[in-house]
Amino acid sequence: MTGNPLPETPIVMTIAGSDSGGGAGIAADLKTFAAFGVHGTCAITSVTAQNTTGVLKTFDLAPEAVASQIEAVCTDMNIKWVKSGMLASSEIVKEVAKQVKKHRLSLVIDPVMAAEAGGDLLRKEALSVLIEELLPLCKVTTPNASEAGAIAGIPVNTHEDAKLAARKIADLGVESVIVTGGHLDATDLLYESASGIFTRVPGTFVRGGTHGSGCTYSAAMTACLACEDSLETAARKAKEFVVQAIQRSVPVGRGAGPVNPLGKTLEEKERYLALKFVKEAVLILTDSPEFAKLIPEVGCNIGMAISGARNYEDIAAVEGRIVKYRERANPVGCVDFGTDRHVARVIFAALRENPGIRAAMNVKYSEEVLAACREMGLGLSSFDRAEEPEGVSTLDWGTSEAIKEYGGVPEVIYDEGGVGKEPVVRLLGPDASELAKLAVELARRIK
Ligand SMILES: Cc1ncc(COP(=O)(O)OP(=O)(O)O)c(N)n1
Numbered sequence: 001m002t003g004n005p006l007p008e009t010p011i012v013m014t015i016a017g018s019d020s021g022g023g024a025g026i027a028a029d030l031k032t033f034a035a036f037g038v039h040g041t042c043a044i045t046s047v048t049a050q051n052t053t054g055v056l057k058t059f060d061l062a063p064e065a066v067a068s069q070i071e072a073v074c075t076d077m078n079i080k081w082v083k084s085g086m087l088a089s090s091e092i093v094k095e096v097a098k099q100v101k102k103h104r105l106s107l108v109i110d111p112v113m114a115a116e117a118g119g120d121l122l123r124k125e126a127l128s129v130l131i132e133e134l135l136p137l138c139k140v141t142t143p144n145a146s147e148a149g150a151i152a153g154i155p156v157n158t159h160e161d162a163k164l165a166a167r168k169i170a171d172l173g174v175e176s177v178i179v180t181g182g183h184l185d186a187t188d189l190l191y192e193s194a195s196g197i198f199t200r201v202p203g204t205f206v207r208g209g210t211h212g213s214g215c216t217y218s219a220a221m222t223a224c225l226a227c228e229d230s231l232e233t234a235a236r237k238a239k240e241f242v243v244q245a246i247q248r249s250v251p252v253g254r255g256a257g258p259v260n261p262l263g264k265t266l267e268e269k270e271r272y273l274a275l276k277f278v279k280e281a282v283l284i285l286t287d288s289p290e291f292a293k294l295i296p297e298v299g300c301n302i303g304m305a306i307s308g309a310r311n312y313e314d315i316a317a318v319e320g321r322i323v324k325y326r327e328r329a330n331p332v333g334c335v336d337f338g339t340d341r342h343v344a345r346v347i348f349a350a351l352r353e354n355p356g357i358r359a360a361m362n363v364k365y366s367e368e369v370l371a372a373c374r375e376m377g378l379g380l381s382s383f384d385r386a387e388e389p390e391g392v393s394t395l396d397w398g399t400s401e402a403i404k405e406y407g408g409v410p411e412v413i414y415d416e417g418g419v420g421k422e423p424v425v426r427l428l429g430p431d432a433s434e435l436a437k438l439a440v441e442l443a444r445r446i447k
């Protein structure tokens, strides 16, 4: 075969502790590496018994165990960029310095000292070893304000303090310093010692869900640098990445919620699948000559939600509905997110009861359609528009009423209409393409 070879996947490493709660340390780092599409490897320095409320115990590994892990990976794989996180003890810091020199690694240091929720992660006496032996070997270090203050020996409460601290840290022999701004405001400060230039990297301040954000930020920097981004580009991408990972934090545990580095990747996959299922459904409906007779006067739509859907933008459906034209079903517009309201309300009411029911569509009401549904063994429930209280959304209220009456989400929810309101039958199920097949089968059973 000829043609260009695929670009090599960069291989990176994290030298850090494990967090049993899955929020920080190597868990955050490896998820972040995966989200950036680089191959992540790890050398564990310490096993922490940790959760969202803090660090309960730490079990530091012997320096030889850390060295062995680095050796195993570096003698087998082509590694350039590595990051360090929790280094725990002077002995481990010294060993990591030895390995960085031996394997000529480009190092990003996240100078982890303590966990946000409480618990020391670097012994007091190890700080001077970190300052004297490891920091001079690194390309970039990413302290937060309090870590920058501890290294520089000054309190860091303002941007001017952060600038002074960054210069002092650079004077230790560090090429670039990024004082991350989560504790001051949302702005990070990047200092490049060769040029003496400061660059501000602004971000969005997000409250809560920040456990593991420092680890995620430095892992994102490492991944971007391994992909040959410039320092400033890497700093901007890492900032953007950490903000969206905090925004997607999942509420686990009773304390500081962990960041969710893979949240966006999974959401993108969900969006791809929802679009795919609805597009398949539209093809099934438009390819079937029988289906046209099930299209109501108001038109029909079919929609599917991504998992964890929160608003209309999380539901894919047909823009402008599906209408009957020349005795065939025709989509008016494209399948896209945020295009539908009615079917979306039905889906949201169903999701509240059963998160597995993600798709709905409406079809023409008739006694014959209801009889065919019963014949097919589908579960039916209904609501009466005459009983609708004032100030509610009909479909939100009506679907919930029908679900309550049925004791779960039925496959079919209908209403018999009202003054100026066409009666409608709605089909509900886990995915849009199966619903479309069901609708075609229903159409075949009626005249
Ligand atoms: C094992 C381990 N390593 C590092 C940290 C600190 O992580 P960080 O990203 O700074 O987040 P917080 O813990 O401060 O929320 C850790 N906790 N555990």
Ligand SMILES: Cc1nc(C(=O)O)sc1CCOP(=O)(O)O
Binding pocket: 298, 299, 300, 301, 317, 318, 320, 321, 339, 340, 341, 342, 343, 344, 346, 362, 395, 424, 426
């Ligand atoms: C008009 C209508 N009524 C429905 C019902 O369930 O009562 S479903 C439906 C079609 C979907 O409409 P849109 O794409 O404008 O949200």
